[in-house]
Amino acid sequence: MTPDVSLFATDAPLRLLAARDRTTGRILFPHRDGDGLETITLGRRGTLWSYTVQRFRPKTPPYAGPEAFEPWALGYVELPGEIIIEARLTDIAFDAIRIGMAMELTEVPLDPAVAGSLRLPAFRPTVEAAA
Template sequence: MVTGWFAGEGDDFRLLGTRCSACTSVFFPREDAFCRNPGCPGGELVEMPLSPRGRVWSYTDSRYRPPSPYVTDPELSWEPYTLIAVELESERIVVLGQAAPGITVADLTVGMEVVVVPGVLNEDTETTWTTWHWRPTGVAA
């Protein structure tokens, strides 16, 4: 798990971002040092849960084994996965992430509503690395 990027479980699962108190810009991944808005005089950065829903902005599939630092076992066969860029409902920022297992590009359309859900990036006998996935609304987990 990437500390500070998401929190909660089940229906309470949320990505965590930050909002600048001066210009109200929202950032994900979170920003803890300074406001990234070049026109902002600077303000306090406050952690905030992001919208759990958004609309598909774009999508594609990944058919190659990504390079390090992505965790992948070279002894196992490679499974392609779907990437989705989602415009969040309230914040109107675009966040990239993997689709939930079983969701392919054939299941998606631009503008489709999706929800963020917890996911597994990798696991071994000692550790499960968690992440987030996007799942179309109305599709069972």
């Protein structure tokens, strides 16, 4: 599967694309084109709003992940002043996940064993810069 270019901005650092309604200011994710909408990039940092762990392999189609299933965490992350978005959670043990924790944007491949696999937005606990 080819990467969906409408998810991520193409320039570094990693950013997610979204749309903003010019009239109401409401932000829409995923990004879409339309009358009165402008393309924006979302902030990279936020706090965890809620989460769950997907423990069984979703049905295929539409799921296109690896045949051998390993559970993954899925969260909603509140980006301050913008929107709450759904994304994978990574670099954290399931039992260490807490609502309200600080998180930052990263990405995970849908299937790590396949080169060029679909890139999914993900959040990991914020790594504070060393003092």
